[in-house]
Amino acid sequence: MPSAQQRHPQGPQENVNGISSTTADSEIEVLCGPLINYQHMGYPSGGRPIWNGTVLIVTKPTPMNPRLEYGPAGSRGETMTAEGLKLYQDPDKAFWRFSLEVPLTDGQAEWSYAIPNLRFLSDVHGKHGRRSFWVPGAEESMRIMFHSCNGFSLGTDEDYWSGPALWNDVNRIHEQRPFHVMIGGGDQIYNDGVKVNGPLKPWVNIGNPHKRRHYPFDNKMRAECDQYYYDNYVRWYSTEPFATANAAIPQVNIWDDHDIIDGFGSYTDGFMKCAVFRGIGGVSFKYYCLFQHHTAPPVSTYTTDAPETMSANHKGTASADPRQTENTYVHKRTADDPSWIVGKTPGPYVEERSRSLYMRLGKRIAFCGLDARTERTRHQVNYPETYDLIFERLEREFNAAHGAITHLIILLGVPIAYPRLAWLENILSSPLIAPLRLLHKRFGIAGGLFNQFDGGVEMLDDLDDHYTARQHKDERRELILRLQKLAQQHAIRVTIVSGDVHLAAVGRFYSNGAHDTPAENDPRYMPNIISSAITNKPPPKAVANLLARRNKIHHLRDGNTDETMLNMFNEQPGGNMKSSNANKCTMPSRNFACITEIPDTAPETMDGVTNGIADVQRANSSEVIPAGDTGREGKKRPSGDKNKGHHALHRGEAEAGTKHPAADGVTNQGTFKGGLNVSIRVEIDNTNHNGATQGYGLCIPKLEPVTNGA
Template sequence: MAGMNGEAPPAPTGNRAAPDRVGPVLFAQGGDADRDRLRALLVLPAGERPPKLVTDEGEIAPVTLAEEFGRTVHAYDFSLPSGTGGTYEIADAGHPVVSPATPDMRVAYVSCNGQEEGDLDRPIEERDAVWQRLADENLQNPFALLLQGGDQLYADDVLLCHPEVERWASMKKTERGAVPLTPEITEALRRFYFERYLITYARPAFASLAARVPSIMMWDDHDIIDGWGSHPAEMLDSPVGAEIFAAAREMFLIFQLAVRPGETPATGFDPTGTSLGTAIRYPGLSIISPDLRSERRLEQVMGPAGWRMLETAFAQTPKGDRILLMSSVPALGPRLSWVEFAADVIPGSNEYEDDLRDQWQSRTHRTEWKRLLSLLANWGESGRGELTVLSGEIHLATRGEMRLKGGGVMHQLVASGISHPAPSPGYPRMLGLLAKFGESPLKGRKIRIRPLPGYATTYAGERNFLVLHRHGIAWKAAWELEHTGRTEPVSI
């Protein structure tokens, strides 16, 4: 409902008001043998003069990415020496940054930064306990990159941002086209996403990391709303549904890809902006992040633009590069066809349909899943370089292996979630039971889900993050679990 002056009311933000100042937040832009390219975001009250950013190359003035809701989002483009890193200064504070091109280098991977309901109502010390552990570790042994693999926001509260959006969400999915879109709804949606990013980025543990460790981010469903894309077209393409996606996409571009809305990221591959996937490269390392949400529908994970992006990114990867592929939902997982069959026939279980459809292993996506696995296997068997899949989404930690022809192994490492509460014990037990049956859709390439080193069950039901360590050309991975602590490393 509009206010007395005709403006949309502020979106609800739980018990935390959106701050006027956020940042700096660093974003990785790739690098070469000479320099690592970076972009820093800084949010200030509208009209306040932004400071200069200072590096070894001199003073850097910002450009404006957005001016919204009484704030201005500034962006600074700069570089630091490749192979050694350096320090940048802004607002009288210096921030050291490690180069991803150093021989001894560490990368952190996180996902699922929130919960579906009441995310802002939790005490921050509890909510961000694992984030704080990661931030403290960075101060002792710095990371070169922070990979964020999906659900950086839990934005499901957007459905409470306006009475008409609440009414839309309460209707049957196939009938939601009956709710008309108004300017007040549009503004309420845009304000919600904008301010939720400010709240998320201002949290102390994240802010400490984000100022020192460049991020690479790719969204998943909760950055929009739960299950986005795995719902009927009547819901997705309704006037309000389409505007939810448009508002989420606009703010994703600003706050996760660090570009102006309407611009194509320099690290992207689709000039039309249909797919927002990226590939960010450093000497010997390529981080490829396909967009699994922009074109998702009940019958597909990616459309033509998404597949073109992914296949082009692989084709252009230099020989010898280690590829880290961020697949927001696991590329290797247990057989789900039996579960989907049960959901079809058991009364009341259809509420889980969108969760099952979200997975590559859904029977609906089997052809696409085989296409993805073929792309990965062909790379792994080509001798062009090593490949590791990084995934999240399932609120558990685990790992997977796909045996390749010729005796090689492709590893998948799953870390989820950094702040989402651990699920009930029955959930990892059920997935572990399904994993025992295996699922190997490509002939001669068996897939197996494996427990973490020293862990009693296939899936670890604790909050967690992943640490990748490159020493020379050797890579290892270990998980930090909230209660169990650090696992033994796995060679990948």
């Protein structure tokens, strides 16, 4: 067994936190948890891979030190223990992290864990018993669940939407065929209520924008916001059925704006630099570190009445505010987590450095999640040097893997292959809006059109977030080209997963018709799986239908790459009309995604793909493609198949939808050996508290490089 593990000792013991271990007659009061995370995979020289993860609980302050026991489920072998590491404690609460090391075996395995001597203060739902999680076999890749937008926007009737009902379906599918990891694509929690029923309400109600911009964020407001964010995390992460998934499926998370507050990073620069926004950026980062990453937070966060916190150095908040450290313990990290890719300089509005992620998801799948919020402004998503750090890390990891990695999953919180709405941006930012803005400022007219912060058009912060927004086009193009180059150099298929937009869709980049390259051999073929939201309400049908009508073939200015969306949704979920019958590419209904590797040993199957790709292309050849349907990025249509992209690009996309073998979200057999089965599970009826879904599937081929002379 790994040296970090040991048999459970008897009686109290001094530990690294300087306090006593639990004894048989002591109890620790639990406020939240357990929450399980996946951290990284270790590859010892000559040995089996080691799965590294963590479990987090939040307790009332205690002189006792909790211990976690874990081992193979059902086994009577030796139980391993992990001693609790205290990450943070103040007079009200303590955060404990337990680090787990699991040696992988020949096949996937279930491991169970329990923390003795805990007392839960709320309805326990069986939490006194053992919990379990699954790890893949040493030669297997992980089975993945992807979700985003796990909360409700302000003003939503949560009962009408049956709360977080889709987590019931996640748990059901997990029982059928377990997930090894669940990836949170952003907005794992919605903290927007801080401005409506929280401590920011008086500030939001200040009518004068100048006074609002210069309002101080003193230690009193910081403490009130700190309490609000903490309480909201505890409430949401303890809500069933989400809480059950939290304890059973190891998480990997990247944050987005609602983890802070709606639109953070995309308002005007002058307003984003105001004290209140900088302050809540720091408070939200603290609890993002603790709850979502199981890591120690900064010692202090920004306030306007502590000079020590009002500037940042290359590490983050310059120094500690003694008021924030009074009766408070914060664990001092000795090194960054090995999965992190830490930015060089703090963000412009969050006084901390970005933390993107890299980790292996088993044998053949790598994962990279971009922190696209810490450094975000209206005119950038990430600093150029941060992209350099990310691609340097990917190069090192791929070289060290010696060809074992065949798939790279990139997490971008906001879709990158998505219909353009430049015309709407132009209208909302045009001088035509100025009279309405004046009437709103003086008389409150058109209040729903303008946000409560900088007085800008409410919808613009969402549009400015998009990679397809005009100010992000160059950054977007550069990222796409770098990913294509990486795919070609290392023969790795790149798949992008994204959330944010509250509907389901699949976009694709691919070589244009002039290249006549099969998708299986095309390093430019990069699907963008868009799965959003698992909990929040979808947009109106009219919005989804409008986006579908904007599904044109766009041409990247490199002259080689085209982009369009896949006709994925062949029928309405359960027969319930979520969009128009003509809309086959955007689905406005709550959803999540399942990703399952097809082993190289699995038989290739075309079950459910009745006619194959040739017949699908013939059936689609009658589509009327508007003359000059070039999109706006590249003006001149390249030669070759001008309709390529409006139909299936390969066998794995043929009859994508409910008839595809991948639709069930469970099977590991499919169209391409070594490919990825993708199922988007779409809610049938939001009044059904069971969260029943309809599956829509496709298969992504691994990249087969063309050899010389082929």
